[in-house]
Amino acid sequence: MSDYLFMLDSHLNAAQNRALMEVQHLATAASMNVWLTGGAMRDMLRGAPIRDLDFTVERDAVKIGKALALALGGEVVCEDPLKRWVELKLPGNVTASVGNARTEKYSKPGGKPQIAPATIHADLARRDFTMNAIALSLNRGSRGLLVDPCNGQADLVSKELRTTNPYAFFDDPSRVFRLFRFQHVFGLTVMPRTLSQLENVLLENHHASVPASALALEVRAGALDANAVAFLEALDSHELLKSISPSLTGAKLNSAGLTKFERLAHSILPSGYEGGWFAFLSVLVEKLNLRERTEVVRAFELTPAESAVWKKLDAQVTKLETALKSPRIHRPSQVWELLSVVPSDEVLLVLYRSGARVVQDRIRAYYEKYLPLAQEITEEQVIEAGGKPGTPKFDKIWRTLTITRLNARPRKIEIEPEPTPIATVGGVRGRG
Secondary structure (H helix, E strand, O other), X not given: OOHHHXXXXXXXXXXXXXXXXXXXXXXXXXXXXXXXEHHHHHHHHOXXXXXXXXXXXXXXXXXXXXXXXXXXXXXEEEEEOOOOEEEEEXXXXXEEEEEEOEEXXXXXXXXXXXXXXXXXXXXXXXXXXXXXXXEEEOOOOOOOOEEOOOOHHHHHHHOEEOEOOOOHHHHOOOHHHHHHHHHHHOOOEEOHHHHHHHHHHHHOOHHXXXXXXXXHHHHHHHOOOOOHHHHHHHHHXXXXXXXXXXXXXXXXHOHHHHHHHHHHHHHOOOOOOOOOHHHHHHHXXXXXXXXXXXXXXXXXXXXXXXXXXXXXXXXXXXXXXXXXXXXXXXXXXXXXXHHOOOOHHHHHHHXXXXXXXXXXXXXXXXXXXXXXXXXXXXHHHHHHOOOXXXXXXXXHHHHHHHHHHHHOOOOOOOOOOOOOOEEEEXXXXXXX
C-alpha cells in the first residue's frame, strides 16, 4: 500500500470507504480510469476530515455516477449534462460527485463553456486553484499514484493560495468568492500574481455577472468552519455580499452575533458534528427585517425539505429551551435522552439565545460527560446482555445499559493515609 493510500484510508469513514471501493469496482468493470480529485484530496493532504468524495473518470461519468447510487442505495441530487457531471447523496450521509475529465474554453467571463474530453493532467490544469488540482489514481495498475501537475501539494504545505492559470477568474468569476473562503477559512496567503488577477477581475466588475446563488453556495460551504466570520467580513469589505442582498452589509451583517455563534459551535460541539447550517443562517439574518430575511434566504435556494426545517426552527428552539429548564429533568440520563434526538441546529440556537444557566450547564454536560459515557457501551456488551444486532430488543438493551451507566454514582476513590514518618534522633531511629 502506498503512503497516500494509507493516508486516505485513515481519513475515510466506513460509508465513504464503501463508496470508494464501489466506484473502483464499477470503473474497472467498465474499463475506465478513475481518480479521487478536488476537495477530497485537498482535505486529506492537509490532515482534515474528508467531507465530500470527488471522482473523475475518463468518460461517461453520468453512467458511473448513477450506477454508484443504484449499487449503494443512494440518489442523484444534481446532474449537469453539459459537463457530464453528477452529484450524489449516498447512505451514511456521504456526499459524492462523479465528473468527466475535460477541458473548458470560455468566450466571455462566466459564459457557457465549450467542453471537450481530456486527460487527467489537462483536467487538473483547467481547475481553479493548485490545491484543488491534485488527483490520486484508483486504477489497478497505478493505484495510489499521486498526480499533481500544478504543484498543489507544495502550496498546501506552504499555506499558499494560487490559481492554476492566468484565466481562472476570467473563465469563472465565481472563483473570486472561493478565493476569499479559502484564504480565511484555511488561513492561506494569496500569492502576488493571484492577487493581481483578483484585483483585475474586481476592477472589471466581471463578478457582477455571477448569480447570487453562486456566492450563497460559497457562504454555505464555509459557514461552519473556523474563521467563517472573517470570510464574510472580507466579502463585505469588497461589497460582494450585496449580490445576495443589498441589506446584508455593514452593521446589519451581525458580525458580533456570528462571532459568538462560531465560538460556541467550535468550543462545545465535538469536532465533525453534523448540521448547524440553519442555526448559522438564523444568526446571519438576525438583524434584518422580514422582507430582508426573505430576500437573503431566497438566495440560498433551500430545497422544500430544508424550507420546512427552516420554518419550524424558531418554534422548536423555544420548545427545547423550555424542556431543558424543566425541574423534571434532573438525572443525567434524562438530559441525554432529550438531547440525543435533537438536531444540532436547535442545540446551537438554544446555546446562542438562552441566558439561563441551567440550560447552558445541561448542554455542556451532555457533550462533555454524558455523550462520551454513552459511547462507551459497546456492541459486545449488548450482545452479552441478550441483544441481537438489528432487532428492537438490541436497541432496548443498549438504551437500558446506557441509562444505567449515566445514572450510576461515580465510585469514591479510597485514599490510603500516608505512613507516619520515622524520625531519627541522635542517630537512633524512633517514631516522631
